[in-house]
Amino acid sequence: MRRIFWSWLILFFFFSLSLFLALSTGPVRISLFALSPRDQAILLHLRLPRALSSFFVGGGLALSGAVFQGLFRNPLADSYLLGISSGASLGAAAALVLGFTSPLAIFTGVSFFSFLGSLLALFLVFYFGSRDGYFSVFRLLLSGLGVGLFFSSFVAVLMIMAEEELKALIFFFMGGFSSASWETTWVAVTLVPVCVWIAFYYARELNVLLLGEETALSSGVNTKRVQAIYAVLAAFLTSISVSVAGLIGFVGLIVPHMVRMVFGADHRILLPVTFLLGGTFLILCDTLAKVVLAPSELPVGVVTSLFGVPVFLYLLKKERGEYGL
Amino acid sequence: MSLPSRISAARVSAVILFGLFSSGCAPSPQPGERTFVDDLGYPVRIQRSVKRIVSLLPSNSEMVCLLDCERLKGGTRYDRFPEELTQRIKEKNLEVIGGGFDPNLEKIFEIGPDLILVNGPSQQRVTLPLKRMGFPVFSLYPQDMDGIRRDFLLLGEILDREEKARRLLADVETGLEEFRRKTRRSVKRRVYLQTWPDPMITVGKNSMSQWILDLAGGINIFKDMPFDSGKVSLEWIIQRDPEVLIFVDSQREFAERIRELPGWREINGVRKNHICFIEAAYLRRTIQFLDGVKRIHQCLFGTVA
Missing domain, CATH: 3.40.50.1980 (Nitrogenase molybdenum iron protein domain)
Structure with missing residues (x-):
């Protein structure tokens, strides 16, 4: 227990540090303790929504990656496993190339249609992945593969039609928070915590599920229901994050593994720690993305792999077999 | 597949086969031909009187059109300038061969150009078959304003429109001078x-x-x-x-x-x-x-x- 207490303390320290860095770093010099009206505008309307978006998107992606890895018992699973990202890409590409605008003023065209596209993909994946109201995780996997490939080919057609829009589309594929505002942030700030709470609530059942479906059934866990809840939840988290920030690789794949290597595979600890670490990690990466190539910005997806992979490889080398590799 | 395109496909493959065996031993320039070095550094043999040009890049189409629009027989779907060019596309005097990265090679073959103008390295892959078929593929790939001036003069020389190229450039320079004087x-x-x-x-x-x-x-x-x-x-x-x-x-x-x-x-x-x-x-x-x-x-x- 002592170890867990200290780990939480360290995690919270890093979270606060990264938040502080994100809020105090930027082209305009701001002292957080003596704010002019201009500084206030920059802090409240630019840096704060940006930091919050990156936290909730990072946390959401990492959490959904952890859930998929547990659900499919596959270490290569990540948040984009079920082809949700291709639905989002199709929505974004349609909005950019065909010039769709959002019917709701609180969304931009790209985030509205990428959200819509990802929900459509989510629906189709679960529709084709189920039989008689039930679905097996492997059926779901194949259905996700099919739907993903199908949508991707439409994205390719749109990319051929694109001229000027192509660059914007490429930036969407690499993800980023450079135009984060409260309009793009509120979705993440409101919906992600709800999903996270549900995920924590069923964590014990997910643990039992990992022992095998038969064991789980015999200990009174409704396996089908738990699987369904988690699969929808993880896919929905991915939808939210893609509509807020485009595609950001690596977070959903590697962060859960890092946490497992250090904290073990108990989902009651794994899920919250993964969420917090994923969020912290993405805040840090976004802060780096702001400064590395200034005044231009790096896509945050590039930073996540550039700085995350060395840490991951270091942990991999240090791991002494407890992780079962 | 319609009949004409089947025929031209056969023609194309025949030429490709022929090209495979015949290339690699390029003879020196024939009478009536000149050799120019393109922006990628390749020496390209070009007929003395170029009459049919295909361009795979809007800016190259524009340059050709400014010098002698009649000789431009194929352009891209992105070509917009100068006005004369858009007019010629409308009147079907100029064929649209697709885009710079997805040109219709059979269409180009049918046009039978004696000069194909391309971009730099990014279009090399598409133009390889055209080179194989023996078409003179010439890269105009200016990086800056000096490059654009240089390439425009070079194109003038190739098209025997050196005088016009020089005049147009001089007009631009005069215009720029005048603009600078007014806005000093x-x-x-x-x-x-x-x-x-x-x-x-x-x-x-x-x-x-x-x-x-x-x-x-x-x-x-x-x-x-x-x-x-x-x-x-x-x-x-x-x-x-x-x-x-x-x-x-x-x-x-x-x-x-x-x-x-x-x-x-x-x-x-x-x-x-x-x-x-x-x-x-x-x-x-x-x-x-x-x-x-x-x-x-x-x-x-x-x-x-």
Whole structure:
């Protein structure tokens, strides 16, 4: 227990540090303790929504990656496993190339249609992945593969039609928070915590599920229901994050593994720690993305792999077999 | 597949087979041929009287058309300039062979060009079969304004329109001189030029737009960005505080909105409502850049030069 207490303390320290860095770093010099009206505008309307978006998107992606890895018992699973990202890409590409605008003023065209596209993909994946109201995780996997490939080919057609829009589309594929505002942030700030709470609530059942479906059934866990809840939840988290920030690789794949290597595979600890670490990690990466190539910005997806992979490889080398590799 | 295209496919494959065996032992220039070195450094043998040109790049189509539009027989679906060219496409005197990366090779074969103008390295893959078939593929790939001038003169030489090329260039130079004389002033305006709103994309150091902004009397606030174009954040724009904001193409809605958005209001140019719009075409890579320069100048200083 002592170890867990200290780990939480360290995690919270890093979270606060990264938040502080994100809020105090930027082209305009701001002292957080003596704010002019201009500084206030920059802090409240630019840096704060940006930091919050990156936290909730990072946390959401990492959490959904952890859930998929547990659900499919596959270490290569990540948040984009079920082809949700291709639905989002199709929505974004349609909005950019065909010039769709959002019917709701609180969304931009790209985030509205990428959200819509990802929900459509989510629906189709679960529709084709189920039989008689039930679905097996492997059926779901194949259905996700099919739907993903199908949508991707439409994205390719749109990319051929694109001229000027192509660059914007490429930036969407690499993800980023450079135009984060409260309009793009509120979705993440409101919906992600709800999903996270549900995920924590069923964590014990997910643990039992990992022992095998038969064991789980015999200990009174409704396996089908738990699987369904988690699969929808993880896919929905991915939808939210893609509509807020485009595609950001690596977070959903590697962060859960890092946490497992250090904290073990108990989902009651794994899920919250993964969420917090994923969020912290993405805040840090976004802060780096702001400064590395200034005044231009790096896509945050590039930073996540550039700085995350060395840490991951270091942990991999240090791991002494407890992780079962 | 329709009959004509089946026939031409057969012809193409025959020529490709022939090409496979016959290439590699290129004889020296025949009488009536000249050798020119293209922008990739390849010596290319070209007929003395070039009559049928296919261009795979809008800026090359434009240059050919300025010199002698009749000889341009194939262009891309993106060709817009000069006006004469659009007219010729409408009248079907000029065939659209597709885009620069997805040209219809059979169509090019049917046109039977004696000169194919291409971009630099990025179009090499598409043009390999054309080279194999024995068509003279020539790369015009200017990197900057000097390159554009040089390539225009080279094209003039190839088309035997040297005089015209020189005259056109001289006209541009005179026009530029005149513009400079009229607009001689020490003040320069700090400009933010946005080519895309979400994410916000602007132009950097090596772009044609940067060059045009500079001539027009503006200072690109992101001229230290070491690429043609890149993503920036609002905070950087606030920090650089431009006096003028120029939006490319249809960003009127975006420009309307920013007046109400927090953050944007901190910018000098937004507060003074010094905002203009310009079509991307005026910022293209061309020797006819003066129109763009004049438009930007008018936006910056409110006076016509």
